[in-house]
Amino acid sequence: MKRLLSKFGFYASVFVLVSPAVLVFLWMISLSLKNELDNTAFPPVFIPNPPTFANYLDVFEKNNFALYLWNSILVTGGAVLVGLAVGVPAGYGIARGKAHKFAILILVARMTPALSYLIPLFLLFQITGLVGTITALVITHLVITIPIIVWIMIGYFENVPMELEDAARIDGATTWQAFRHVALPLARPGIVVGGILAFIFSWNNFIFSVVLGGKASRTLPSAVYNSLTFEQISWGPLAAAALLVTLPVLLLTVLAQREIVAGLSAGGLKDG
Amino acid sequence: MTSTTLPASSLTNPAQAPAADSQDFTPRYWLFSLPAVLIIASVIVFPWLFTLYMSTQDWKIGGGQEFVGLQNFVELLRDPRFIESMGHTFYYTVLAVVLPILFGTAAALVFHREFPFRGLLRTIFVMPMMATPVAVALVWTMMFHPQLGVLNYLLSLVGIGPQAWVYSPNTVIPTLILVEVWHWTPLVMLIVLGGLAGLPREPYESALIDGANAWHMFRHITLPLVWPFIMVAIVIRTIDALKAFDTIFVITQGGPGTSSETLNIFLYLQAFQFYKIGYASAVVVIFFVIIIMLSLLLLYARQKSKWNA
Numbered sequence: 001m002k003r004l005l006s007k008f009g010f011y012a013s014v015f016v017l018v019s020p021a022v023l024v025f026l027w028m029i030s031l032s033l034k035n036e037l038d039n040t041a042f043p044p045v046f047i048p049n050p051p052t053f054a055n056y057l058d059v060f061e062k063n064n065f066a067l068y069l070w071n072s073i074l075v076t077g078g079a080v081l082v083g084l085a086v087g088v089p090a091g092y093g094i095a096r097g098k099a100h101k102f103a104i105l106i107l108v109a110r111m112t113p114a115l116s117y118l119i120p121l122f123l124l125f126q127i128t129g130l131v132g133t134i135t136a137l138v139i140t141h142l143v144i145t146i147p148i149i150v151w152i153m154i155g156y157f158e159n160v161p162m163e164l165e166d167a168a169r170i171d172g173a174t175t176w177q178a179f180r181h182v183a184l185p186l187a188r189p190g191i192v193v194g195g196i197l198a199f200i201f202s203w204n205n206f207i208f209s210v211v212l213g214g215k216a217s218r219t220l221p222s223a224v225y226n227s228l229t230f231e232q233i234s235w236g237p238l239a240a241a242a243l244l245v246t247l248p249v250l251l252l253t254v255l256a257q258r259e260i261v262a263g264l265s266a267g268g269l270k271d272g
Numbered sequence: 273m274t275s276t277t278l279p280a281s282s283l284t285n286p287a288q289a290p291a292a293d294s295q296d297f298t299p300r301y302w303l304f305s306l307p308a309v310l311i312i313a314s315v316i317v318f319p320w321l322f323t324l325y326m327s328t329q330d331w332k333i334g335g336g337q338e339f340v341g342l343q344n345f346v347e348l349l350r351d352p353r354f355i356e357s358m359g360h361t362f363y364y365t366v367l368a369v370v371l372p373i374l375f376g377t378a379a380a381l382v383f384h385r386e387f388p389f390r391g392l393l394r395t396i397f398v399m400p401m402m403a404t405p406v407a408v409a410l411v412w413t414m415m416f417h418p419q420l421g422v423l424n425y426l427l428s429l430v431g432i433g434p435q436a437w438v439y440s441p442n443t444v445i446p447t448l449i450l451v452e453v454w455h456w457t458p459l460v461m462l463i464v465l466g467g468l469a470g471l472p473r474e475p476y477e478s479a480l481i482d483g484a485n486a487w488h489m490f491r492h493i494t495l496p497l498v499w500p501f502i503m504v505a506i507v508i509r510t511i512d513a514l515k516a517f518d519t520i521f522v523i524t525q526g527g528p529g530t531s532s533e534t535l536n537i538f539l540y541l542q543a544f545q546f547y548k549i550g551y552a553s554a555v556v557v558i559f560f561v562i563i564i565m566l567s568l569l570l571l572y573a574r575q576k577s578k579w580n581a
Contacts, residue, residue: 010382017379018393020454027422028411046420086307093304102305109316111563113515115539116556119326120319142276143315146308155580176302206518207351213545221406225522235414242407253402257395260402264462 031239034057039235055240065241067216068223071134075209075219076202078138083145083198088191090146091153092179096162103154110147117143122211132214140208152197152263156190157183185192193263196256200249213227220245293580299492320560323553331550344554353530355554357538360445361514364534367449368456368513373505375453376460377498383461384468401458409522412451413438416523438524441531448532450517456512460505468494510566514559535559 031039032055059065062099093102121140122131130136164186165178173181209222218226224241251261315363327344331337348354383394400408412473415423416437424434437447475493484492517536520526526533528543533541543552 010385010387012339012384013378014393017382019395021396024405024411024415024454027415028408031411040420042420042425044420044425060363079285089304090308093301093306093556097299097305099302099305101376102309105317108564111511111515111567112320112537112560113517113539113556115515115517115536115543116323117316117319119543119553119556120322120330121315122544123322123549136531139315142311146311147316150308159363165302167422179304199452202403204406206522221404221518224410225406238314238410239414242404242410246404246407249402249404250399253399257391257398260398261462264459 002191028239028243031235032243034236036234036236039239055083055236056244058237059241059244062236063227063241064223065244068218068220068228069244071213071217072135072203072219075137075141076199078134079141079145079202080195080198082138082142083149084191084195087146087149087194088153088184088187091150092157092183092187093144094150095154095157103151106147106150109143110151114143114205118207118211125212131212132217136212137208137217137219141202142269144202148198149194152194153187153190156187162184166251168258178200189259189262192256193259196208196252196259197263200252200260203249225238282297301577323556326550328551329553331498331548331549331553333547333549337550340550344551347417347551347560348554350559353533354538356530357533357535360531360533361535364445364449364452365510365513367446368452368516369451369506369508369509371453372457372460372509373502375457375501376505377464379457379461380464380468381494383465398458398462400455403455405455405518406522409451410517412519413523416447438532439528441528444528444532448520448523451523455519456509459534460509463505463508464498467498471497502529507567511563514563514566 030046030048033051033053035052035054038045038048083203093099094106115138121136124157125131125133125136126172130139157270160183165182168178169175169180204219205219206225208227209219213222224238227238227241306527328339328341329337330340330343343423352440364580366562379397383390383397414419415441418424418436418439421437423437427433436443438444471494478490479489479493515536516534517540520534520537521533521540524532526537535555539555542555
């Protein structure tokens with residue numbers, strides 16, 4: 001009896017832990033599938049009956065969603081690719097060169113608030129006429145992607161045994177070849193982890209696009225936020241848009257859970 | 273700062289490689305880091321230095337600029353709105369650290385045990401920390417609606433009267449904390465879970481023989497062993513809570529009035545609403561000092577807890 005009771009208590013605590021996440025996401029889905037009448041009804045209508053996809057159509061037809069989606073893909077894609085191209089070799093260089101001071105600088109960069117870079121960058125982009133361009137956003141998003149990728153890659157390269165590269169060099173390989181053909185393939189899981197986390201944090205970023213994005217260049221999070229402030233608020237389309245914005249990241253979380261957990265425990269914790 | 277100028281000089285003149293980095297220091301590896309060094313110097317280090325310069329200027333976008341020394345800092349300390357925002361930040365940070373640490377540790381203890389569908393349920397539990405904060409904040413905004421929001425309806429089902437949520441100065445910060453806890457408890461859970469995974473079995477076995485109960489085992493074995501991981505979680509949570517922005521900005525913009533205006537929101541408004549970039553830069557400098565001091569303090573505490581454990 002006591003055993004049964006403690007088992008019940010355990011499952012009750014699992015239920016309590018998981019339900020807030022389930023409730024918010026289900027409510028998000030529910031709002032996005034109901035018409036405006038049901039969404040503003042009191043008491044609330046929980047299950048859409050019948051479900052309508054009008055809100056999703058609305059998002060694409062009236063709100064330029066496709067343009068902002070494309071902007072987000074360009075900005076996040078660009079920042080992640082440049083971040084990998086630059087950050088992976090840097091992680092190798094720091095790990096092998098034992099450049100601990102530079103590693104600490106990277107860590108401090110990850111800890112400071114994003115707003116602290118934004119005022120000078122804003123002035124700089126104003127002078128160069130880049131405010132409101134995708135290029136400015138890609139450059140700024142490097143502030144997010146490079147530190148994450150470098151930090152994760154340091155950890156991975158430090159775990160690649162030096163002996164293999166030494167052996168390659170004795171056989172006549174250059175430092176670059178030892179990196180390219182020995183260390184890099186071994187650190188591939190790290191590249192996947194770093195790339196995924198950099199993608200998520202860059203995709204979710206809001207503040208850079210709020211300050212630097214123009215009407216035509218803003219990314220999804222700030223575009224959806226703007227539709228809240230400047231247009232008449234209707235809950236259905238807004239919930240549909242919110243769901244579409246976060247969907248790629250949630251799918252990635254489900255598909256790559258193991259990599260993400262590995263990356264987070266390797267110290268790639270959260271962005272600025 | 274010095275470490276970023278160091279790589280360039282050691283590249284052009286390897287002989288000058290500093291001895292401080294020991295005999296393992298190999299200049300040829302600096303070439304690998306060079307592109308990253310250049311980018312980090314221009315988008316991270318340059319902005320920091322330029323912010324330091326701007327903080328000494330009376331500078332408004334569209335207006336002129338003038339050197340004023342420490343005047344911005346003196347003014348800040350006399351600005352009641354700044355002092356108030358410091359208070360809000362402190363209140364917010366304490367709650368946003370303590371609650372996720374408690375819930376996250378409890379969640380880690382639960383997810384450490386084997387049970388059916390554990391993997392799936394853990395994925396669901398972790399989803400909030402990955403979700404786009406702005407998107408989720410919009411849904412919370414709808415849920416907090418005083419007349420039509422689902423939360424007041426759910427409360428009415430259990431006989432609790434309607435709450436003002438983010439619409440009252442008294443409840444706005446606790447309500448924002450609710451969202452923060454929802455978002456970041458999973459992060460604490462993952463960190464502590466990582467600690468639990470590495471625990472040895474022997475102490476538990478001998479404790480069982482000695483007749484210890486579950487609470488005693490948690491208090492005297494589990495907690496001391498995972499404490500270093502909890503310290504890491506506290507460091508990360510503190511820094512993240514200090515710079516919380518997205519959710520607060522989307523849900524309240526610092527309101528009602530200024531009652532949820534934290535340091536970061538104050539900074540944003542000074543810089544990009546009032547365009548007082550000199551003044552705002554002084555806030556950044558103070559912010560920077562607070563964050564560095566806190567990280568040092570917490571890292572020191574972590575070292576200490578390691579030695580005692």
